[in-house]
Amino acid sequence: MERMIDPLELDRQLCFALAATSREVVRLYRPSLDPLGLTHPQYLVMLALWEQSPLRLREIADRLHLEPATASPLVGRLESAGLVTRRRSADDERAIDIELTADGEALRERALAVPGEVVARLGYPVERLERLRDELTSLLEAAHRAN
Numbered sequence: 803m804e805r806m807i808d809p810l811e812l813d814r815q816l817c818f819a820l821a822a823t824s825r826e827v828v829r830l831y832r833p834s835l836d837p838l839g840l841t842h843p844q845y846l847v848m849l850a851l852w853e854q855s856p857l858r859l860r861e862i863a864d865r866l867h868l869e870p871a872t873a874s875p876l877v878g879r880l881e882s883a884g885l886v887t888r889r890r891s892a893d894d895e896r897a898i899d900i901e902l903t904a905d906g907e908a909l910r911e912r913a914l915a916v917p918g919e920v921v922a923r924l925g926y927p928v929e930r931l932e933r934l935r936d937e938l939t940s941l942l943e944a945a946h947r948a949n
Contacts, residue, residue, distance in 0.1 A: 830923045834916040838909060839883060845916070847876050851886065852910045856901035858891065867942075885909060 812818055828842045835845050843866075850865045851857060857865075863873040877900055880886045885906035891897035921928055 827920075827924075830920050831916065833923075834919045838912055838916075843876050844880055845913070847873070847880060848885065848906065848909065848913070851900065851902050851906065852913075855906075856899045859888075859898040859900055862900060880906070 808814070831842050831845065835842060838845075840848065846866050847862055850862050859870055859873060859877060862868075862877070863870040866873060877886060877888060881888055884903055887901050887903055888898050889901075891899045921931060924931070926934075
């Protein structure tokens with residue numbers, strides 16, 4: 803007798819596969835980020851700022867798909883660590899500009915090793931990870947369009 807496919811089976815759920823994978827992959831970053839004094843969410847903020855600094859808080863939140871109220875405490879902790887500065891924008895007093903400090907800029911050099919270390923821990927070929935990243939980015943865009 804053929805087994806019926808249960809659409810509510812946990813292992814068939816896209817949301818479960820994504821959430822569990824995300825937790826495990828983020829955990830792989832910890833040994834590389836701990837020596838830098840960064841959590842994974844703080845690392846994401848720094849990645850955005852290493853691409854372009856200064857950025858408005860809203861721009862960082864948008865890049866990371868976060869609410870500004872969620873991004874603000876991350877930036878606050880980075881400011882306490884001396885890696886960024888926050889100040890009211892000169893051209894819009896409602897906006898907050900986030901800028902790397904010299905220490906924040908210097909940390910980029912040490913962070914260059916992080917991607918390679920994570921790839922090595924995963925044991926996947928870089929080309930496969932790039933294809934997977936591209937698929938996930940496409941899925942993220944589709945989810946945004948659906949909302």
